[in-house]
Amino acid sequence: MLDRACDPSARPSGCRRPRPGGGRCRSRRCGGGCGQLWAGDVRALLRRNLESLESAVYAIAITAPGVDQLPWGPDGRVDAQLLSRWNRTATRRWSKLHNAAAASVRRQTGRFALVGYTWEFQRRGALHLHVILRGETAHERHQAHLYVAALDRLRHPHRFGFVDRGRSHGGVRRLERISARRAGSYLAKYLAPMEGGKMKLSDTASRDDAPSRLFYMSRSLTTVTGITMRNLRYKRAAWMRLSELGMEGQLDDLMEDPHNWRILATGNLTRGP
DSSP, rough: OOOOGGGGGSSSSSSSSSSSSOOOOOTTTOOTTTHHHHHHHHHHHHHHHTTTTTTTTEEEEEEOOTTSSSSSSSSSBBBBHHHHHHHHHHHHHHHHHHHHHHHHHHHHHSSSOEEEEEEEOOOTSSSSEEEEOOOSHHHHHHHHHHHHHHHHHTTGGGTTTOOOOOOEEEEEEEOOOEEEHOOOOOTTTTTSSSSTTTTOOHHHHHHHTSOOOOEEEHHHHHHHHOOOOOHHHHHHHHHHHHHTOOOOGGGGHHHHHHHGHHHHHHHHOOOOO
16 A cells, blocks of 8 residues: 555645755755655665565664763763764764674675664764664574674774673673564664654754764665665655556556556656546
């Protein structure tokens, strides 16, 4: 079934920075409705791609450092200058940390990649990460534990804090698996939470100092599902175009496969009866 994001009545009105030709600006910070559409697209992308795994995964958190690097000021808040500097450089340092940890895993076990992640601001104002790792097979579970151990070992030079390594069982740390469906909801709530039955843009997504890239989803999933941010925009365009051509009765069948959305939005179509 089609969702609310495809309804023409959900098109943004009063976009602050419309694109040439009248298109919406696509900015998550736009108060003219574009931010709400962005949130809906992100929620759909994270949930539907992860649900396609139909297996168990690991969800881990990686935080900013403690008071040794981000001390509290006299006003009871983290030093603003140090906090701003840490947040501005967080994505670059995370990329280096991940690459180093992933390289360590690949040297020992071969091919390795993340499933996805999202950024979120902690209550103290520092960014932290929520990362999803594969955990269906014994090989994937072994890789996940090697990766998390490498993150924990390498975090200090890259100025990160706590790395969630799971609970201790007999003196050995073990990550706990959750369903991929639950992981999709887990990631989505940090950028597009549901409140009172309605979706809203999270504080993280609406902040001006948030990273330009707030989330990542592996192409190994998006290539199969066809659910990407660009394709979700094609979905709305296709819905409106088919409606204008009088093809409402065929919408569900035509829109069922996400790989068709671009063709339906831009290709030659025959008007329905």
